[in-house]
Structure formats: C-alpha cells, structure tokens
Amino acid sequence: MKLLDQVRQKLRLKHYSWATEKCYVAWIERYIFFHKQGIVWRHPNSMGAREVEQYLTHLAVDRHVSASTQNQAFGALLFLYEQVMEMKLGDVAALRARRKQRLPCVLTRDEVKQLLDAVDRVETTEPYGVMCRLMYGAGMRLMEVLRLRVKDVNLERNQIAVRAAKATRIEWCRCRNR
Numbered sequence: 001m002k003l004l005d006q007v008r009q010k011l012r013l014k015h016y017s018w019a020t021e022k023c024y025v026a027w028i029e030r031y032i033f034f035h036k037q038g039i040v041w042r043h044p045n046s047m048g049a050r051e052v053e054q055y056l057t058h059l060a061v062d063r064h065v066s067a068s069t070q071n072q073a074f075g076a077l078l079f080l081y082e083q084v085m086e087m088k089l090g091d092v093a094a095l096r097a098r099r100k101q102r103l104p105c106v107l108t109r110d111e112v113k114q115l116l117d118a119v120d121r122v123e124t125t126e127p128y129g130v131m132c133r134l135m136y137g138a139g140m141r142l143m144e145v146l147r148l149r150v151k152d153v154n155l156e157r158n159q160i161a162v163r164a165a166k167a168t169r170i171e172w173c174r175c176r177n178r
Contacts, residue, residue, distance in 0.1 A: 003028075003043070003044065003084075004025055004028065004029070006084050007024065007025055007028060007079070007080060007084050008021055008025060010079075010083055010084050011024060011079075014083070023072065023076065024075075024076040024079055024080075027072065027073045027076035027077065028044075028076055028077070028080050030073075031044070031052075031055050031073075031076075031077060031080075032044065034054075034055050034058065035047060035051055035054075035055070044080060044081070044085065045085055045087070048087075048089065048090070049089050049090040049091060049092050052074075052077050052081075052089060052092050052094070053092050053093060053094040054094075055073070055077070055094075056070055056073065056074055056077075056092065056094035056095070056096075057094045057095040059073060059097070060094070060095050060096060060097040061095060064097075065097055066097055066099075066100075067096065067097040067098060067099045068099075069097070070096065070097045074092070074094075077089075112136065115132070116129065116132060116133065116136070119132045131145050131146075134148070134160075138160060140160075140162060144162045147163060148160070148162075149163075
C-alpha cells in the first residue's frame with residue numbers, strides 16, 4: 001500500500017476529520033517534494049529529524065509562514081513518523097516562526113462617550129442605544145443582547161440572566177452602577 005494511502009487509512013481509523021486528513025496529506029506531500037533530489041525521490045523512512053528540521057526551517061525562513069501554519073505542518077509530520085511509520089522522530093530543533101504580538105485596541109472614555117452619543121442620535125425606533133450600553137457596560141456579546149428577554153433582567157439584584165451564551169449555559173451578569 002502506498003504511503004499516503006497508509007496515512008489516510010490511519011487517520012480514518014483514528015476518526016480524524018476529512019479536513020484534517022486533506023491537510024495532513026498535503027503537508028506530507030510537500031515535505032516529500034521538498035526533499036526530492038533531481039529525479040531521485042527519497043522515502044520518509046530514509047529521512048528523520050534532521051530533514052524535518054530543514055523543512056520546518058524552510059517554511060519559517062523562506063516561505064514566511066505563520067507560527068500556526070508551521071505547527072500544523074509539524075503535526076502532520078509527527079503523525080506520519082510516529083503513527084503511520086511507527087518511528088520515533090527525536091528532538092526537532094527547527095527555527096520557529098514568530099507569533100505576531102497584537103496589542104488590544106481599547107477606546108478611551110471620550111471615544112466611548114462619542115460612540116454612545118452617536119448611537120443615540122440615530123433616528124430609529126429600534127433600541128440600539130440600550131443594546132450598545134448593555135454590550136459595553138455588561139460585556140455581553142451581540143447575540144446575547146439580541147436574545148435578552150424582559151424577565152432576564154432583575155433590577156432589584158442588578159443582574160441579567162444571559163441565556164444560550166457562548167458556553168450554552170445560563171450566566172448571571174452583575175451590572176455595575178456608574
């Protein structure tokens with residue numbers, strides 16, 4: 001049986017998703033093509049950690065892939081060696097791609113005030129001002145605000161019941177007095 005067919009079979013036995021199967025096979029093919037020497041193909045069982053290092057370093061340095069893309073390729077190659085070919089790969093000390101640092105974008109108090117004032121000036125019968133204030137003040141998501149019912153608001157306890165939140169459970173959100 002061909003190597004890539006063995007990879008597909010092993011992925012299916014382990015109940016990996018179709019998208020993962022397609023992705024892993026593509027990374028393994030690229031790895032094999034990368035180490036092709038002229039017209040001579042090298043089988044992965046004749047390669048090891050050194051060749052994996054070379055390929056991952058090539059991805060980071062020459063191809064400028066992101067860290068998550070490089071990790072995905074590494075995961076595919078680990079699966080090939082450890083699960084399909086049942087070989088220990090050993091230490092792989094490839095040059096790693098760097099994750100970009102993203103600073104959070106936070107509005108100043110004046111910018112928040114301008115934003116909420118601008119929403120209040122919108123001529124509509126929809127309660128956009130209330131919705132924006134709930135999203136900002138209580139930290140609610142858009143769909144949580146849209147699913148909000150009158151009985152979910154408890155003014156005596158300054159609480160809002162958030163139903164069908166991201167974790168699909170009821171969360172109580174304590175409102176702050178400002």
